[in-house]
Amino acid sequence: MSVGILGTKLGMTQIFDEVGNAIPVTVIQAGPCVVTQVKTKQTDGYSAVQIGYKEVAAKAINRPEMGHLAKAEAPPLRHLQEYRTAGSDDFQLGQQLGADRFEAGQLVDVAGTSIGRGFAGYQKRHNFRRGPMSHGSKNHRAPGSTGAGTTPGRIYPGKKMAGQMGSERVTIRKLQVVQVDAERSLLLIKGAVPGKPGALVSIAPTNQVGRK
Amino acid sequence: MNAEAIIRSIEAKHIKDDLPEIYVGDTIRVGVRIQEGGKERIQPFEGTVIAMRNGGISESITVRRVFQGVGVERVFLLHAPRVANIQVLRRGKARRAKLYYLRDRVGKATRLKQRFDRAL
Numbered sequence: 001m002s003v004g005i006l007g008t009k010l011g012m013t014q015i016f017d018e019v020g021n022a023i024p025v026t027v028i029q030a031g032p033c034v035v036t037q038v039k040t041k042q043t044d045g046y047s048a049v050q051i052g053y054k055e056v057a058a059k060a061i062n063r064p065e066m067g068h069l070a071k072a073e074a075p076p077l078r079h080l081q082e083y084r085t086a087g088s089d090d091f092q093l094g095q096q097l098g099a100d101r102f103e104a105g106q107l108v109d110v111a112g113t114s115i116g117r118g119f120a121g122y123q124k125r126h127n128f129r130r131g132p133m134s135h136g137s138k139n140h141r142a143p144g145s146t147g148a149g150t151t152p153g154r155i156y157p158g159k160k161m162a163g164q165m166g167s168e169r170v171t172i173r174k175l176q177v178v179q180v181d182a183e184r185s186l187l188l189i190k191g192a193v194p195g196k197p198g199a200l201v202s203i204a205p206t207n208q209v210g211r212k
Numbered sequence: 213m214n215a216e217a218i219i220r221s222i223e224a225k226h227i228k229d230d231l232p233e234i235y236v237g238d239t240i241r242v243g244v245r246i247q248e249g250g251k252e253r254i255q256p257f258e259g260t261v262i263a264m265r266n267g268g269i270s271e272s273i274t275v276r277r278v279f280q281g282v283g284v285e286r287v288f289l290l291h292a293p294r295v296a297n298i299q300v301l302r303r304g305k306a307r308r309a310k311l312y313y314l315r316d317r318v319g320k321a322t323r324l325k326q327r328f329d330r331a332l
Contacts, residue, residue, distance in 0.1 A: 010215035014270055016226050020245065020294040022270075027219050186218065197215055 003083040004204025005030050005097055006053035007187065009112070011197040015178070015188070025178050025188040028110075030099040030203055032185055034074040035091050039082070047087035051097060052077030053200075079200060100182035102203070107174045112194035112201035116167030126160040170194040174206050223269040227291050232298055234273060234290075236261050237306030237324050242275060242288055243296040254296045257286060260304065260324065262311040276314060278322070283315060303330045 007030035014022045037050035052074055058066070061076040069077060072093040085091075102108065122128040122143045131139035143162075147155050172193055179188040193201055213221075234240060238261045243254040259277030262285070269291050276285045288295050304324035314322050 008215075011219050013219050013223055013268075015222065016291075016293055020292060022289055022292060027215075027222060029215075029218070184213075184218070186222075188222070 002205045003049050003051070003085060003091070003097075003101075004108075004202055005033050005099070005101060006051065006079055006081055006200060006202055007031060007099075008054075009193055009195055009197055009199045009201050010186075012192065017178075023178055023190055024192075025190055026193045028187045028189060028193070028201060028203065030102075030185055030187045031097055033097040034072060034077065035093055035095040035097065036069060036072045036074050036077070036080060037082075038091050038093060041087060046084065048082045048084045049091045050080055050082045052080050054078040081202060083204065098182060099180050099185040099187050102177050102180055102187060102205075104177055104179055106177045107206040108177055108189065108203050109171055109173045109206050110175055110189060110193040110201050110203050111169060111171040112199050114166045114168055114170040114194045115196055117165035119163060120165035121162045122160070125162060125165045128160075220268075227269055231290055232300050233330075234261060234264070234298065234300065235303065235306070235330065236264055236309055236311060237304030237327075238300050239302040239304060240273075240275065241299045241301055242286075243298070244288075245294045245296050258301070259284075259286075260311070260314065260322075262314055264309070276311075278318070300332050303327045303332065 007028045010027040010029055012024060012026050014024050017023055031053060033051040033053045035049055036052040039046065039048040039050070041047050052069065052072075054077060055075045056078045058076045060078065061069070066076065069075070074094060117124060121141055123130055123141055128143065130141055131137055133140060146159055146161075172191070175193070176190040177187060178190050180186075181188075187203060189203070195201065239259070240261060241256050241258045243256055246253055246255050257275060257277070259275040261273050262276045263274040265272045271290045272287055273290060274285055274287050276283060278284070290298075303326060305327040306324060311324075
């Protein structure tokens, strides 16, 4: 339950560490974000921090949203996201958050929308094997059996079938921050993150499950 | 600054600008940094460049040599700090971009004609 930051995926490259190993990194433009609302137990029943990211023209934002942002004296912002807090953190309205919230070596969770693959078949979506392509076979990419016959007389729920693949919210956990460029508010994170370059991603300190 | 320019500027810190011009077919000597027991030394690896892969910071070459009757191929990331230096020993004449056919040859058949129109 710690406050993260929103950013834009810029693309991937590789850099060399001090030992000389090549490390694949994703470059993320993290912030600058603005605290647009601070929710507390007294006023909202739970404590959280809402941050905004990506300054846009005023005409891109409707008036209720503008009114909400005006309370924090924030510029017009496209994306708003809330992070639950333990309640003890001190955030002020209008406070600026940048990449300097993170440090090299820290583990983070990166969430975003994965690349959409549209309506995908069995092989692409669930890694089914294909049928023989020749020798008179007409069973090329068909699914095979989907279950028994008269008993049970139906297909069990959860059966893997063709359908929409990708374009869903995905969180990649425990990625390592390799480098922080506070000046340009850039984060270099080891490994891949969801989405294509230009995608909106949320970077938060990793959620350690089961640890007190 | 757009995304492309930002990524290039990050890579720029790691890209070497003192690399010699290398072509497929050249015989080169690569100095490889090796760390053993807290001491660092440079081990040379000599062989023929049989493939090159472009791609900015991930530019790489494949160097092949036959050592004690066994073919050894090493892929070097040109901009890696482990590659201490590269020296071109001989320019070879190659008519294709990838010399994988050399893997099927032994002895005299692996020789490449030398070319003299490129400076060492």
